[in-house]
Amino acid sequence: MLATIPNLTDLLTRNPATLKAHGLHGETVAAILAWQQQDEANAVIQAVRQILLNCERHEIELVSWQHPHYPEALRHIHDAPLVLYARGDSGLLSREQIGVIGSRNATPAGLDHARRFAAELSKRGLLITSGLALGVDGAAHAGALDAGYATIAVIGCGLDRIYPNQHRRLGERVIGGGLMISEYPPGTPARAAHFPQRNRIISGLSRGILVVEAGLKSGSLITARMALEQGREVFAIPGSIHSPVARGCHDLIKQGARLVDQVDDILEELGASWSLPAGFTAQEPGDTEPKAERPAVRATDALDSREIAVFEALGYDPQSTDALCSATGLPADQLVQSLLLLELEGLVSSAPGGFQKIA
Template sequence: MFYSSSAQWLFLTCLPKFGRSRWRAMLAVFPDLTDLLAKNSATLRAHGLHAETVAGILAWQQQDESNTFVNGVRQILLDCKRHDIGIVCWPHSDYPEVLRHIHDAPLVLYTLGDSSLLGHEQIGIIGSRNATPAGLDHARRFAAELSNRKLLVTSGLALGVDGAAHAGALDAGYATIAVVGCGLDRTYPNQHRRLGQRVVEKGLMVSEYPPGTPARAAHFPQRNRIISGLSRGILVVEAGLKSGSLITARMALEQGREVFAIPGSIHSPVARGCHYLIKQGARLVDTIDDILEELGASWLLPADCAAPNPAGALDSREIAVFEALGYDPQSTDTLCLATGLPADQLVQSLLLLELEGLVSSAPGGFQKIA
């Protein structure tokens, strides 16, 4: 067990004083980083490794299970076997090449589901945990359409936009990838337990944290760099000015990824982050083609899958009401004045539009669904 390739790479992640900057430096000297584990103490010290790192490697060579780090690897391997968790190490064929090239890539990924999906073209969808109904609808619709264009949707399984994006892909019959900030033997948030099961059944759940690791605040920015690192671009659906989504967008730019943002109402606090990103150069998105055009993609729907005209099944009264609506809520009194319709006819038209999925009720009245 201890001499397997997975065990060796796991041990490297457990070594004390062997963080990302150190192992990156060693990778330039030892293309197969596990070669370090066979070197003597003089060689290890000559390469500038910390005394605690050297002591850990020597304990590994002796298979000293009383050593905290050696025993830690044993426990991780047992837990992974118990929970059917896969281990994708740096040299593994399933380790995604795009992730390998970010400056702080993880040495090991833990997986539940189909790890071959890691190599697929991906688009990250992220946004507010306190999303509006319209934002949740945007996440679901864009996730379904992007999946249909052969882009695999990746997100973080959080409440709000993340969960809606995963559900949108799954409900449309496609796989999705969830990158989480805890061990894969846990579900966070607990409200997404069933959604997490669906992700594993149809797609893939990924973490850089071993089984037993609880969700901690510091893990989520780390998780976010993996979401952006796996993706060709990041779509921000809704975000406040202090949202973690803006941190992810910054990471995406640093990694050379495209950033897209959906605009919203100027009165909505969860639209301000998207507007900020657009001012900073993110691509404004109101249709899926905006994303595909920016990516230089050739993902086109077959002719028989073209989206129908949503107004095609409506009569002139419903069309007039639809055209009078905006993307901010409008009261029925305002709509009566704008359309010239009496209240009873207006309400009937709004009900029909709602049944067609074109309009939603909201505090303050009714609004279009993009």
């Protein structure tokens, strides 16, 4: 019934009988009538006012169905969100996007694939969208940002907090050089049930979904199924037959997902229905200046020279403290202190064999 109303704000002008005829719950009808009567004592009205105040406090933009930046692709999915909360450049929602997802426990090779594919897809004009989770998601966001391009993160909590905490710094980079969105108002904590809900938005925004690594019970496979239900393309990178985080990708390929080992495979599948965004110029090999994008926030912007040296000496495979001491010239006590600070910033993590970058 609500689909017959061209503008949902028109509901605020309807009388009780009409509202009930539209199939609205009694609580909703009561809240609308309270708004019409300017009844500030109504609990729903008070809650809405608090949400608006929190949005203003945290510089969160409301992108409703009537907002010019509400993405057309998202309107047509099942259970489309009526409003998106946004921090950053909401105009990016109109860009052609590709979702990059995968295991939270990705291998070093998987993290490297996510970063490299994200960087190259960005250079070719597609906007990287993911969920800011540990592992593949974070590597994809960082890959786009490090290449000088925007990225969109869809999170499962309010935008006044960044989850997971290890990606606090990465989240700030996303906001500064791209966009972070949620369907949950500020103050909403991260809950397990929010993440499957969040995933339908990632796939709904995207022309296709690239699965980098995934186990057979991975949430990434749920997102891939949602993408298929929404009529999106699904791509998967194959891995070792002995790797548990490759089995989900192999299963998707058996079910008809496109096997990809280079970016051209994705662009070929998207075909003529995809084109570069207006005003966007793809980078030539070796060209380091990003085109038609907002300046990205670099991972090292908040670090001092010693932490920068340690960060730059690290790779995406674990390195021992002895190797890092040799590479940086730092004594062991200063190196350990710098590594601790980098861990607190969510830029590195300890791993068997030493330390490695995660953003």
